[in-house]
Amino acid sequence: MNRQELIPHLFRTEYSKIVSVLCKTFGFSQIALAEDIASETFLTATETWGLKGTPKNPRAWLYQVAKNKARDGFRHNKVFQQKIKPELEHRNTTSIELEIDLSEPNIKDSQLQMLFAICTPIISKEAQIALALRILCGFGVTEIAKAFLSNKETINKRLHRAKEKLRAAKIDLGIPHTIAIEERLDNVISVVYLLYNEGYYSTTSEINIRKELCIEAMRLSLLLLDHEPTNLPKTNALMALFCFHASRFEARSNKDGEQTLYFDQDIGAWDQELIKKGVAYLRLSSLGTAITKYHLEAVIAYQHTQPNDSKEKWGQILQLYNQLLQLRYSPIIALNRTYALSKAYGKQVALEQALKIDMKNNHFYHLLLAELYSDSDRKKQKDHLELAMVTATTDHEKKIILRKLDKAKQNGI
Structure with a gap:
């Protein structure tokens, strides 16, 4: 990978890690400064690597520069000196000299904590997804604007308002206690699910599948699975769903990037390893007693990885859609159910149901x-x-x- 490709790649993978760790260390109130430090780190990399060449360990180089800039930045920040530093000293921490821990375990913890912090109902779902894309996925404002079919000015305002609300509410970056995780986790899962859907169905993009959105959603889902209190049946069901969908990525588009419909897909292009991983996660999801929409959608997605076109298969899919509708009515689910009905019982039976959908x-x-x-x-x-x-x-x-x-x-x- 040449330098022109390396720096954008590292920005996507490392920017969010640096911001999350700095916010965990110094508090969410310092998010603007944390983002500035992360951005300046990559600007320094662009300038320095262009003159001196790429270092042997680019990631370690970035982390060290980020640490140095953080110490300098916070040392000269008035708010930090007046408010944050006394609090750190009160905790018997050597404030400005404290270790900025960019180890892999702390990065994962910091990103998970950030995920819980921004997935709060005090800001809208759109704002939560925008913040997740910006802070946790390293997306630029232009990319986020494209994802929302919006413009940079609107997205900048949305991000600014959301951060101000979170600062004013003094959102804690700690992961909720086990008792509170359940109610907070539902919102977190919902945001990750919506992020994946935007990539997979891409209703606001001219690109058939936005794989980078799907991959980021899968990465955030793995963060939840790597943390024992959030490694629950429904988070495993979510990951199973993602794996089954992702297994057909390559088959969903032709060489020109145009969408290939399900029955025209090359079965040989389906990723069997991802299907196996999805099955493993699906088995883990069955260990609980509750059945969520993620369980049902995961089983439907699994059925779509099975190439047979029998009435029995579509009858099973139909029953799963019936259960989904019982959990919560949705016109899109009703539409999908009607298609399954046509495959199981014929077009005329399905037509009568389809005409009832508005x-x-x-x-x-x-x-x-x-x-x-x-x-x-x-x-x-x-x-x-x-x-x-x-x-x-x-x-x-x-x-x-x-x-x-x-x-x-x-x-x-």
């Missing part, structure tokens, strides 16, 4: 109706494909619909 502004709804009408009413099939084209939000979705329209015309519509 999703007229969603292209997936019209795509499903087009499929269900394909054997009985070609005119309605075409009408719904055209409506799907109008309601689709990205170019790669429209390309798929255009191919379906062309195929329908070839069949005499």
Whole structure:
């Protein structure tokens, strides 16, 4: 990896570690200074490595520079001197000279604590995800703006407001006590799940799959699994779900980056090792008594890694969707259930259910109706494909619909 590629790669992997450790050491109130120090560290690397070449151990070099900049930065920071330093001294710590611990165990602890800190209901889900992307995943503001189909100014304001709220609330960077973990953990899992979904379904991007978002969500999920109090059945179910979806990454796109639908995917491109890992996590998720939506979605995703197209398989998927709807109704789940119904019991039975769903502004709804009408009413099939084209939000979705329209015309519509 050359220097032009190395520094952006290290920024993505190490920026969040440096910020999290500094915030754990000096408090969340110092997050702005921590981010400045991390950014300045990489700026120094860009300048120094360009003149002197890349050091033998780039990561260790970054950590040492970050430590030096942290000591200098906090030493000259007025707020730190007046408020933070006395508190550290009260704890019998040699304030400014205390060790900034960038060891692997402390990095993991710091990032896990940061994850719990930012996944608090006092800020919106959008703000929680934006902060997770910025602080824990090392995403730039431009990248976050793309993920939210927004602009840099809006994202900067969102991040600033969220940090101010967390500072004002004096959010503790410690992981909650075991008794409180359950209620806090649900929100954490939800944010990680939403982050993965944005990468996997990419509803706000022209790219079919944003693998970097999925990978970061999986990394955050592993942080939870590496911590005993959060290594619970539902966190294992979440990781199983991620593994099953990720196993089909390569098959979901063709060489031009366009989406390949499930039944057109090359089964040989499915990652069998990831499927095995998913099965292992799924088994661990079964050790508890509660069944969450992550359990049910993980089993559905597992079924999709099985290449057979039998009615029995789709009947099992249908029952899982029934259970999901019992947990919490969602039009998207109802839509997916209807497709499984069509595979298990036929298009006419499914059509009656599909017409009861109110999703007229969603292209997936019209795509499903087009499929269900394909054997009985070609005119309605075409009408719904055209409506799907109008309601689709990205170019790669429209390309798929255009191919379906062309195929329908070839069949005499």
